[in-house]
Amino acid sequence: MSTQVAIELKNITKTFGNVVANKDVNLTVNRGEILSILGENGSGKTTLMNMISGIYFPDHGQIFINGEEALIKSPKDAFDYKIGMIHQHFKLVDVFTAAENIVLGLEEKGRYNIKKSTAEIQKICDKYGFDIDLNKKIYEMSVSEKQTVEIVKVLYRGADILILDEPTAVLTPQEIKKLFDVLRNMRKDSKSIIIITHKLNEVLEISDKVSVLRKGEYIGTVQTSEANESILTEMMVGKKIDLNIERSDxxxxxxxxxxxxxxxxxxxxxxxxxxxxxxxxxxxxxxxxxxxxxxxxxxxxxxxxxxxxxxxxxxxxxxxxxxxxxxxxxxxxxxxxxxxxLSFVPEDRLGMGLVGNMDIVDNMMLRSYKKGKGVFLERKGPKDLANKIIDELEVVTPSANTPVRNLSGGNVQKVLVGREIAASPxxxxxxxxxxxxxxxxxxxxxxxxxxxxxxxxxxxxxxxxxxxxxxxxxxxxxxxxxxxxxxxxxxxxxxxxxxxxxxxxxxxxxxxx
Amino acid sequence: MSSNNKVHEPLFHVVKRSNIPTWKSWIIRGLSILVALIICGLVTVIMTGENPFEVYGTMIKGAIGTERRIWTLAQNTAILLCVALAVTPAFKMKFWNIGAEGQVLVGGLATAACMIFLGDKLPTWLLFIVMFATSMLAGALWGFIPAFFKANWNTNETLFTLMMNYIAIQIVSYFCYEWSVPKGSGHIGTINGATEAGWLPAIGGKAYLCNILIVAAITVFMYVYLKYSKHGYEISVVGESENTAKYIGINVKKVIVRTMIMSGAICGIVGLLMVSGTDRTLTRDTAGGRGFTAIMVSWLAKFNPIYMIFTALLLVFLQRGAGEISTTFGLNESFSEILTGIIIFFIIGSEFFINYSLKFREKEANK
CATH class of the missing domain: 3.40.50.300 (P-loop containing nucleotide triphosphate hydrolases)
Incomplete structure (x- = not known):
């Protein structure tokens, strides 16, 4: 039982326009196993999971569930195959209770009986060790509780394969520990779990196997017992990297x-x-x-x-x-x-710090456009600054006249931080x-x-x-x-x-x- | 799920294009017009039995067949373009100003009032200055009111500007009756027909040249204003992201109000061009729906004043040509509108294929 393959991906490829999000990805997850999918942002982890959960459809390749080819065209299909995904952004109705959210959308015969359902849900919670008040409304809940509701929801629907997209990003260390405990309980119950993450210590702690993606390409899978942080980083980044931050006094x-x-x-x-x-x-x-x-x-x-x-x-x-x-x-x-x-790098880079549809030069101008008399803009200074930042911070861009929306996340941030630092704050x-x-x-x-x-x-x-x-x-x-x-x-x-x-x-x- | 291995794969899916070379996008646009003409031809044959080529020939003749028609075409294009130029800064700011119709009307009303009451009292040069000033002021006021409420209480500008249109139409109707000649007829008739006071002069014998030149000047102004001025930059930032505007300390309220005042003032000038330069009278149809068509002109041109010359020309050309069809072939007036509608549908629809492409899933080799 424990070595039975639950889900297998063969040569999955997905492209968006010219961007290859996934290329020939192969994965297998057995029953009672936790697989971590590790990769940097933009390496295609979420796209891959979205194909398993029916949000996207692959351009090439096949998905096998319990050894049979599956065609997952919608989240409903995924649900029929007992696949449940817990998204990074929760999809819950704020004014409903936990129990109401969990039964929401289920088509059951007979009358709606929330008490009976609540008892069933409670059973699931007890089984895996979830600590949650089912009659609490969502808007009164902490992020961790909301996440618990999402997990219980897919379990209540009978999911055997659970996918968690960056589940620890919003949790405190104590909450992470709790989450890992229930995940281990689920593993004991021969559920298959896929966790998307980029935190190495968590990968090593929770998973049995680690599959690494880099820029959409499948790099390989290693047993966690044979891995350590430096091996995984090298797989993820493609080269050795020093992971220490220097702190000067x-x-x-x-x-x-x-x-x-x-x-x-x-x-x-x-x-x-x-x-x-x-x-x-x-x-x-x-x-x-x-x-x-x-x-x-x-x-x-x-x-x-x-x-x-x-x-x-x-x-x-x-x-x-x-x-x-x-x-x-x-x-x-x-x-x-x-x-x-005072310089400020806001968290909402394209919605506050920069204007996505404007090019790098015009974004440099945000801080300085009022300088100089007259009604006309002066683009020379901002242009020089843009070129300087592109040069010094190694911004990857076709030119200074490329809209910042077309740059990758890291390069967008370099432009923004570069501009804020240039004001010598x-x-x-x-x-x-x-x-x-x-x-x-x-x-x-x-x-x-x-x-x-x-x-x-x-x-x-x-x-x-x-x-x-x-x-x-x-x-x-x-x-x-x-x-x-x-x-x-x-x-x-x-x-x-x-x-x-x-x-x-x-x-x-x-x-x- | 059917475990039977007869799998139905989706035939195709829609993919967003990351970028498309300019020449390719123009080929798509050209093709869309071609397809539109073929469909129009089919519709013509099925519905009327006329030879579609003859119909198209008539259309072209109707739009540019004679010198007079060319001038009319240019005049109509200029007026439509001018309204489009007026609404563009507002739309770039994501302020959905659908009140250009009303702003043009009040501008026309102000012009008519000046011509009627001051026509014989002021020297020509002063009369023109007063006319321009009052028409711009009237249009600006009509733009200012919704902007003020939007800036201070975040009212919905779409509804607000739409309502302002109805107010303008009713006010103009009232004065059309009040000033009607003969009294009570409800029509103002030609203003100052004898003295031609307050008529925009014909240049070199061309009646509409003055209008066209004024609009040309506004086009250049708007192009420079949007692209090279600090104001234009502020408009772009506010339109793209109000949060960014606040973050860098742009006074968003001020920009909204200022831009709408300008937008309204230019609409006011259009009112002047219509009343003093074209119709020499005022009716409740003086704006003629251009306030709405102009929005399409502006969007199709992606808010670029230079492109707007061509989009305005295209729409006016279709309108004029279609009108000719209905008279020549004795067809119902609505028929020409059907043709125009089909063509515009395809032009707008082509934008979808410029932004997205269809992708067919390749068959698995091993299946």
Missing amino acids: VEEKADRLLINNMCYVSREGVKVLNHVTFAARSGEILGIAGIAGSGQRELLESIAGLRKLKHGSIIYNNPKNGNQENLRDKTPVEIRELGVR TVLMAAYPVRGLDINSSYLIYNLLNEQKEKGVAVIFVGEDLDVLLELCDRIVVISSGQISGIVDARTTTKEEIGLLMTKTDGGEKNEQ
Whole structure:
């Protein structure tokens, strides 16, 4: 039983226009086995899984389920083959309870009996060790609970093959441990599980086999017991790579930005930031850790002058003249006019930091187009800057006149970070600057941030990968539901300590998004 | 699932093209017009029994058969183009201004008022200045109102501008009655027929040349404004992403209001060109649906003022030619509209094949 092949892919190929997303991919997963699919962003992992779950249809190749050829043309077909996918973005109805979401869309004979269904669902939960209140509404749930609902949903539908797309990206270390425990229980029950991820330590911890994709091509499969981090990285990137981030020490530090008692209330009346107080120092990388949606975005946007605060102050110490300026209630233009050199790399690169349909030159101009008198634009300076950034940061692009939308994620980020650094900032804020980037680009960005720090810039780095935060930052501010739950020294703290702080809530106040 | 191995694979699927060479896209567009003409020919034969080649011949003759017709074609193209130029900055900003019709009408109303009440009181040069100023002001006001509400309270500009059209039509109807000659007839008739006061002058004996030159100047202005000015850049950024605009400190409200004022003002000029330069009168049909056709002109040209010359010309050519068919062959007026509709359908449809291609799944060798 344990060696029976559950699903097999043969020579699967999928192209989008000129882009080859998958080329001749071969995979097998046995019953009672956990397979990790490892690859950098853009290597075609999600596309491949979407073909198994019926969202795309392969151009070439075959899929065999339990030894028979299967033709999966829609998610419903996939479901008929007992394949269930848990997407990165949950597809749940917010105002329904967990149980209602789980039975939603199932065609059953007879009357709708939520009590009976709930009891059945509870049985599944007990069997695998899911810890969840089935009568809780989705909008009251944390990300981890929502994910649990999604997993239970596919199990309730009788899935034997489960696909999880980056399930750990949004979880704390403690939640990841819990997730891995239930996955192991499922494996014992001879379910087949495919996990998409790019985190090496997790791959090694949970899976039996690892299949590696690189740029859409199938590189190979190794038994986890025979693998280690450096072997997997080499397979993933195609060359050996040094995985250490250098952290330098800057002697002279000064408080550059003092955030005092910052409170922000969203338009819906939710307290998103609650009495936030911390200082960002020059010559230091200040990390901000927290579960996604804990107020990180609002925090940075408030500092950048994009949101109106309810309380608090943002004091900037100008290193040139020693003046103190309160940036609260100032627009981005007013902040710039005060001589405050504040650069901001927002998490939404193409929706906020850059304009996707404009070319690199015009995107450089975003920061500088108002310079100079007269009504006409001056494109010479931005053009030189664009060429300089393309040169220095090795941006892969046909020319400086290519719309940034056509560039890959890493190159888009190089353009954005390059532009923000070119303004020679004294404060540099970067939100998730390596999200979606390949390993090489990520390390380039880390190096750029370190360089800025050594120049005496106060760097604020919002990150999601705790390992990176621990290696890169000097101090880490942990934010939980809009409140600061701790400020720790990155050199001495542990992942577990930060994980606990991330979920700590004062007075039980709950915040969603 | 049928485990029977008779598998039905999807025949083809639609794939987005990443990029397409310009010449290829023009071949697709050309082919689409060719197919449209063939279908139109078939429809003509089936519905009327006429020889399609004769029909097309008539169409061309109707559009450019005589010198007079060529001038009319150019005039109509210029007016349509001008409305398209007016709506373009708004559309580039993703402000769905479908109120050009009303903005043109109020511009025409202001012009007519100047001609009627000031025609014999002001020297010609001053009269023209006042006419231009008031018509632009009226159009600008009609553009400003929805923009102001959009900027401050995020009202829906599509509904708002549409409603403004009806208000403009009713106001114009009212004044058509008020100023009608003879009183009570409901028609204003030719304004200042005897003195020709406030008539845009014929240049070199060509009645419409003045209109065409004004529109040509506006075309160049708009091209430069959108591409090389700081304002034009702000419009593009706001249109692409309001978040980016805020991030770099563009005052989004100001840009919306400013752009709509300009958009309305240019529509006001169109009203002037129609009343003072073409019809010499004002009716509730002065805008003639151009406020809506212009949107198509602008979109087909992808907001490029130079391309708009050709898209405007194409649409006017079809309209004029189709009109001729119905008179020559004694066909119903609607028949020409059917033909125009078919052709436009294919032109717009061709954009799908420029952006996407169909891909057929290759058969498995080992199956």
